[in-house]
Every structure is written in structure tokens, then in C-alpha cells.
Amino acid sequence: MNDQNVPVSRTSSASTVARLISTQFLPTWRYVVHTAYRTAKNLVYPPVCVNCGRVGFVLCQYCQAEITPIKGTTAPVKSIKALVSIGVHDGPLRATIHALKYEKNRQAAVILGKLLSERVIPQEWPFDIVIPVPLHVKRLKERGYNQAKLIAEALASHLETSVVADGLQKILATETQVGKSAQQRRTNVESAFSVNPAIAPILDQSSILLVDDVCTTGATLEACADALLQAGAHTVYTATASQAQYTDSSPGTATDSIFLP
């Protein structure tokens, strides 16, 4: 990573952010331990491509080449400055996210974080900290981990920055967004998220990179961004592994997007 690509912290809050992250939130040592564990495990049980079954890769180069990329940025909702994603929620990318969320394939987050970093780094966004979209505690217990947090940690390892894993909390156990209209999705997650009071001091005038696995209408990102901005954040950038195609007329099945570039 060259100097141009290192996220620039503003001097007004940089020292405070760095101190609080290093003393309370820094997950880097966990990432290093997990990486070492994965390496050892891979020697015994080599990964298998989630899309084609080729041995030795979580997502092989051939399947990576089949991803429909989304280059450039968009801003699906007002409270978000910009959004970048690896590609369209389809084919190998969808298979990788599915493996992470529903097959307990945590290694899928590593490749998603790497591919997502290739979208985020060129933007040179001046964010101070990375925060994942949280799961409600009930869903977290069911799944055993927050997939957005794993993607955020893998992404942050390439950005040479840190993740405030519990910066946001999901305080309402909302219904699934699948099958809902855009307005129903917004209503469903409205007020579902709150900022962890412990990080309030470092949010003041900070710029945040919010990370999630999939963006469909942007309703979840909007609810999270609203909570961060109300708590004092200056700007919210967002990065999701994929963007799902969606229309109000047939949510979940349509082929046209309401905001894809």
C-alpha cells in the first residue's frame, strides 16, 4: 500500500480515535491469530472453491473473473456520502457471500475483504475508523459470528486501519427484508440501530467507513448512517461486498436496479 492510499485521519480527532481504538477496540491481534490458524488448517484441509469446487482456493481465479464488477461509486440514500462494492449480487460473488452467511465458511470473508479493498483503496476516502453493520444479538447467537464484521476486519487489514467492531448495536430484532418494498424495508429497520455509547467520544466529527455484505435498497445502510450522524459523525462512506438488483414492483426477483450505476 503506498502513501497515497493510506486513509488520512483529520488532526482534530485522529489522536483521540487512535488512543481509544488501541486501548479498547483494536481487533488486529485476533485477525493475526485467525490468519495463522487458517494457514495451518489449510495445510491439512485445503479450501475448495465455493463456486466450482476447485481445490486450493476459497474462490478460484476463474470464478473471480466471472464476477460482474461494479466500478465507481454510487450514493443510494441521502445520509451516505458514497458506496462501493465488488460487484453485482449474482454468480460466484453471491455464492461466496452465501457460503459465509449460511455455510459457516469464514474464509469467504477473507477473499471478500481483499476484493473489496481493491474498490475502496482507489477512492482515497478520508475515513477515521471502520464499523460493520451489526447483527441483533439473537441472530448473532444463531450464526455464531457477524459476517459484516469478518468482511470489515479482512478489509481493514488491507487498509492498514482498525475496526470498531461494536461501534453500532442492533437494538431491534427486525423481520427479514426479503419480499418487502423499498418503503417497507426503510420502515422495518428505522430506529433498529444505535451507536455504542462507549464510542460516542470518538465519533465527534469523525468520518466512518460502514461495511456490510449486501446492499439492496440501502435501507439498512441508511438506518446505520442516520444513527452515526445523529451521534456526531461527520461523514459516512459505505462499502458492501455486493449490490443486489431490485425493484419495488417485484422485490427480490426483479432484474432492474433502483440505483445501480
Ligand SMILES: [Zn+2]
Ligand atoms: Zn472456482
